[in-house]
Structure formats: structure tokens, C-alpha cells
Amino acid sequence: MTQHDVAIIGGGIAGLMSAWYLAREGGRVVLFEAGDFGAAASGANAGSLHLQIQYPEFVKYGEDWARTYAPTLRILQASLAMWQSLGDEVGEDIDVKLGGGIVVAHDAAQMRLIEEKAKIEATVGIETHILNRFELRRKAPYLSEDALGGGFCAGEGKANPLRVTPAIVRAAGAAGATLYRETPVFDLSGKAGKFSIETPRGTFRADKVINTAGAKAADVAAMLGMKIELSGFPLQVSVTEPIAPLIPHLVYSAAGKLSLKQATNGGCIIGGGWAAHQRDNGNLATNPTNFTGNMAVAAGVVPQIANARTIRSWTAWVNGTPDWRPILGEAPNSSGFCLALFPWVGFSAGPMTARLISELVLGRHLTIPLDGISVLAD
Numbered sequence: 059m060t061q062h063d064v065a066i067i068g069g070g071i072a073g074l075m076s077a078w079y080l081a082r083e084g085g086r087v088v089l090f091e092a093g094d095f096g097a098a099a100s101g102a103n104a105g106s107l108h109l110q111i112q113y114p115e116f117v118k119y120g121e122d123w124a125r126t127y128a129p130t131l132r133i134l135q136a137s138l139a140m141w142q143s144l145g146d147e148v149g150e151d152i153d154v155k156l157g158g159g160i161v162v163a164h165d166a167a168q169m170r171l172i173e174e175k176a177k178i179e180a181t182v183g184i185e186t187h188i189l190n191r192f193e194l195r196r197k198a199p200y201l202s203e204d205a206l207g208g209g210f211c212a213g214e215g216k217a218n219p220l221r222v223t224p225a226i227v228r229a230a231g232a233a234g235a236t237l238y239r240e241t242p243v244f245d246l247s248g249k250a251g252k253f254s255i256e257t258p259r260g261t262f263r264a265d266k267v268i269n270t271a272g273a274k275a276a277d278v279a280a281m282l283g284m285k286i287e288l289s290g291f292p293l294q295v296s297v298t299e300p301i302a303p304l305i306p307h308l309v310y311s312a313a314g315k316l317s318l319k320q321a322t323n324g325g326c327i328i329g330g331g332w333a334a335h336q337r338d339n340g341n342l343a344t345n346p347t348n349f350t351g352n353m354a355v356a357a358g359v360v361p362q363i364a365n366a367r368t369i370r371s372w373t374a375w376v377n378g379t380p381d382w383r384p385i386l387g388e389a390p391n392s393s394g395f396c397l398a399l400f401p402w403v404g405f406s407a408g409p410m411t412a413r414l415i416s417e418l419v420l421g422r423h424l425t426i427p428l429d430g431i432s433v434l435a436d
Contacts, residue, residue, distance in 0.1 A: 062086045062236075064419055065255050065264035067243050067278050069095040071405055072398045073270030074226045074237075075412030081233035083420060088264070089235060090257055092242035096223030098272055102374030104295045104329040106308055106317050107141055107154075108406045109134050109213045110186060113161050113312055114331070115382065116175045124178045127382055129430045131182050134403065136426060137410035138213050144409060150225040152217055153322055159214030159308035160189075160198055162359050163206045168312035172209040179211075186211045200304050202361055214308045216319045216327075219405065246281040250394025266394045266419055273375040275385075275399050282392050286385055287433075288399060290375040292342045294334040296349060298366035300324030305360065314355035318363075326363060328356045334373035342373035378402050379433075386414060387434035397434065 064080055066073045069091025077089045096102075109131065116124050138156065145152045163169040169188075176186035186209045189197060194208050231237060238259060245256040246267065255262040271278045273290025305320040315330040332348040349371060357364035378401045379385065385399040398415040400407040410426070417424050428435040 060086070060263070062088045062262065062264040064088075064266050064268060065090070065253065065262060066268045066270055067246070067255075068270035068272055068275070069237065069239065070098060070270060070272050071096070071222065071226065071408035072400065072411045072415070073268070074223065074230055075408055076268055076270060076398060076416050077235040077237065078226060078230035078233055079412055079416040080419065081230060081235035083416075087235040088262060089230075089237045090241045090243050090255070091237070091239045092274070094239050095227050095237070096219065098375050102295070102372055103219055103376070103405045104317055104319070104327045105216045105219050105321075106319065106329075106406065107138055107156065107215045107217055108159070108308075108403045109138055109184060110159060110161065110209070110211045111175055111179060112402075113172070113175065113310055114315055117171060121174060121178065123381070124175065125181075128178050128182045130383060131179065131184050132426055133384070133400070133407050133410050133414070133431065135184060135213065137407045138215070140409035140413070141217060148225040148229045150221065152221045152225055154215065154217045156213060156215030157306040157308070158210055158212045159310065160194070161209045161310040161312055162194070162201060163208050163312045164204060165206060169207050172207075172312060176209050184211065184213075198307060198309075200360055200362065201309075202359055205359070216308060216321075218321070243278065243281075246278065249392065253394065266396065268415055268419065269395070269397045270399070272399070272404070273377040275377060275397065279389075279397065282389070282395055284389055284392060284395075286397070286399075288377055288379050288385060288401065291378050292334040292336050292373060293329070293376050294332055294344050294348065294352075294371055294373045295327065295329035296352065296368050296371040297321070297328070298326040298363065299369050301326065301362070301366050304362060309359060311355055311359045313358060314351070316352070316355045316359060318356050318360065325369070326356075326366060328352055328363070330355070342375070344371040344373060376402065377404065381433075384411070384432050385434060386411065386432040387418060387428055390434065
């Protein structure tokens with residue numbers, strides 16, 4: 059039976075990129091994915107590359123929460139820099155474009171909150187430019203005329219999840235990682251140097267294990283008696299028919315949940331955290347009420363969206379934590395068992411999340427210290 063240096067449980071972007079990085083360093087790496095690679099949040103998300111503190115959460119949880127969360131933005135900032143060169147590294151076009159993100163305000167109270175949010179972002183080096191009505195119109199003439207102003211963060215943008223995941227799968231495989239799809243982990247036991255992983259393909263041994271199982275990560279952690287505050291949330295995204303080039307930015311609304319961008323083919327991808335419907339059998343389906351609400355918010359910000367026909371909606375499980383902070387590092391009472399979980403915006407943070415957990419596994423200096431960021435470093 060082959061003894062692997064590292065076993066990775068979960069084939070989303072963080073898991074696949076960790077497998078790629080570690081295999082490039084000569085590690086014997088095996089990865090297990092219960093379904094297909096990127097079939098959950100990493101492949102089914104809207105492709106947004108986030109950097110700002112999310113406006114709805116800033117309103118919901120307040121300034122004290124935002125100050126505690128703000129150091130986490132350093133991982134997102136470093137990760138977005140990695141996204142810029144990722145296509146060249148994998149040798150494929152993954153459609154990364156960082157045109158900037160705009161939070162649109164429709165009244166004075168919303169503007170004040172955007173300004174306060176920007177001040178907190180600035181404390182960790184994230185620059186969000188405050189735009190008045192006229193500056194906003196010059197930068198984004200496609201927005202509704204009743205937009206009062208907004209906050210513009212130049213570092214944000216988009217990537218194409220349908221291109222990203224296959225490209226990383228190919229890169230990790232070429233580097234020597236063994237990747238198994240349709241291979242759920244039934245049981246995990248042992249300790250550093252002697253982990254045993256039970257799967258339909260048999261029993262595997264590994265010196266270290268990385269949990270990148272996303273919405274199912276709590277179940278994996280429980281196999282070793284560890285409880286983590288993480289749950290899966292069913293979300294939905296929609297796309298319109300292609301329209302003429304209109305929206306070069308990632309667009310948010312202070313009037314309601316929204317993440318809006320235009321893909322290279324002209325389709326407008328519309329999401330923002332609206333819940334999908336979970337059927338009795340556990341499968342997900344589009345929630346018609348939330349679909350209508352999401353489209354209404356989008357049309358209220360970009361009126362031309364109202365004339366575009368929606369051609370597809372899809373759903374996915376996304377992992378989330380109550381405080382939005384990452385669970386990143388080695389488990390405190392289980393040597394060799396590491397977790398790489400970046401809630402809610404894990405696609406954006408994927409490259410740096412993978413780099414940090416790979417550095418930790420290899421015993422190297424961390425590019426970004428995790429104190430004050432990961433709940434495991436408290």
C-alpha cells in the first residue's frame with residue numbers, strides 16, 4: 059500500500075491548487091473528491107473575485123465585526139494578485155479580468171455606510187474610492203440614473219469557473235498528483251504519519267491530511283472528533299442571454315443583495331447570495347421568489363438588464379461560518395490534520411488559501427501570518 063505524503067479531501071479550487079502546489083514540490087499527493095471536480099461551489103459560483111468587505115454583512119454585523127474581519131482581506135488581496143498570473147501558470151485562458159468593483163448607493167444613508175466601510179478597509183491597505191453621483195456616472199454610465207454614488211475598489215473582477223477548475227486539474231495531474239473523482243471518504247482515522255483514509259477505492263495511508271471539503275468539511279473534521287463552526291448554504295445564480303458589451307465592472311448594490319458582471323460572451327451573471335430551494339431529497343432547485351427578487355435588484359441598478367432574457371439558473375452549496383473568518387491551519391488537537399476553509403468567498407481566496415496551507419504542510423514560513431485571521435490561530 060502506497061504511503062502518501064499528503065492526502066487532500068475535497069476537489070474544489072483550494073484542494074486542487076494545494077495538490078498542484080505540493081506535487082510541484084515533489085510531494086506524493088492524493089486527492090479525493092466525493093463528486094466531480096469543481097461541481098460544488100468552486101465550479102458553480104458566479105466567478106466573482108471579491109476584495110471589499112461585503113456591504114450586506116457590514117450592515118448586518120456592524121463596524122466592530124468589520125474591524126475584526128478586516129485582516130482577512132490581506133488574503134483576498136494577495137489571492138487576487140495571484141489570479142492575475144494564474145492563466146499564464148497553467149498555460150490556459152481562464153478569463154481573468156480585474157476591472158474593479160462598485161458598490162452602488164441609492165440614498166445618503168447607504169453612502170455614509172459605504173464611506174465608513176471604506177475607512178475600515180483602508181486600515182489593511184485596501185483602497186476603495188468614494189465616488190459622487192457625477193464621478194459614478196463617468197465611470198459607469200450604464201448604471202441607473204438614480205444612483206447617488208458608490209465605492210470603487212480597483213482590485214476586484216471576475217474569472218470563469220468553468221475554465222478554472224479543468225485547467226487546475228490538468229496542471230495538478232501533470233505535476234504528479236493523483237486525483238480521484240467520485241470517491242467519497244467514508245472514514246478518517248489516525249495521526250500525523252499514520253493517517254488512514256477509507257474510500258470505495260480502498261484504504262489509503264498518508265503522513266498528513268488537508269480538509270478542503272467545503273460545505274462538507276465539518277463532516278470530515280468530525281471523523282477525527284473535531285467540531286468546527288461551518289455549515290453549507292444553498293445559493294443560486296442566473297445568467298442572461300448575451301447582450302452588447304455593457305458592464306466592465308463587478309457590481310454590487312447597497313439596496314439589496316447583488317453580484318453582477320458581464321461574461322466575455324456577453325451574458326450577464328447575476329447572483330449575490332440568494333438562497334436556493336432544498337427539496338425533501340436534499341437536491342437543490344432554483345427558488346422562484348428569490349430569482350424574481352434577485353432580478354429586480356439587478357434591474358434597479360442596471361436598467362438594461364430588464365430587457366435581457368434569462369437563459370439559465372443553477373444552484374450550489376457554499377460553505378459559510380457565522381463570523382466569516384477562515385478556518386485555516388493545523389488542528390490544535392490533531393497533529394498533521396490541516397484545514398483550508400475560506401467561507402463565503404472561497405473562490406476568490408482559493409489561490410492564496412492553497413499557498414498558505416501548502417507552506418504550512420511543508421514547514422515553511424507563511425507568506426501571510428494567520429494571527430488575527432484564522433480562527434485556528436486565536
